[in-house]
Amino acid sequence: MSLTNLSSNNTSHCSLDCIDNINGSIDEPVEDGDTALHLTCLYGYLPCVQLLLERGANLEAKDEDGAVPLHDACAGGFVEIVQLLLDRASNSGCLKRMLDSVDAEGDTPLHHAARGEHAEVIQLLLANGASPTKTNTYGKIPQELAEPETEAWRVFEAAASAQTTQ
Secondary structure, eight states, X not given: OXXXXXXXXXXXXXXXXXXXXXXXXXXXXXXXTBOHHHHHHHHTOXXXXXXXXHTTOOTTOOOTTXXXXXXXXXXXXXXXXXXXXXHHOSSHHHHHHHHHOOOTTOOOHHHHHHHTTOHHHHHHHHHTTOOTTXXXXXXXXXXXXXXXXXXXXXXXXXXXXXXXXX
């Protein structure tokens, strides 16, 4: 099975055979520079993400826009996948690089979570050290991408309040 076939599978079912029978590198880009890990993170296929990570998929692989798989999981709001990716970072340097990674528009994974209004993901990223003040290419911080007065926006407000009281 090629990685293209794996990525075009429309179900969330991913078997060990599917991963074990991939032809080529597990980090081989398939479309738009996305690896199988990018695509499974984007579509929320937790079992596939787990298997790919067990097989050594690169957490820091960048697609043609510079996004790492964490960007994709954050954009989709997949809390369990985001937690898994953060937990699998081999050291604090890897974790920091993933959190600080920017795509072609200068967006970090936190920007993607904010744009999608994914409050739980935002909390998780902030708790792991993501910067709420990093600006993207358009000069926007992540909170500015969340709609005002939403749960996601309030997570940023609470984090800012906690920072000022420390």
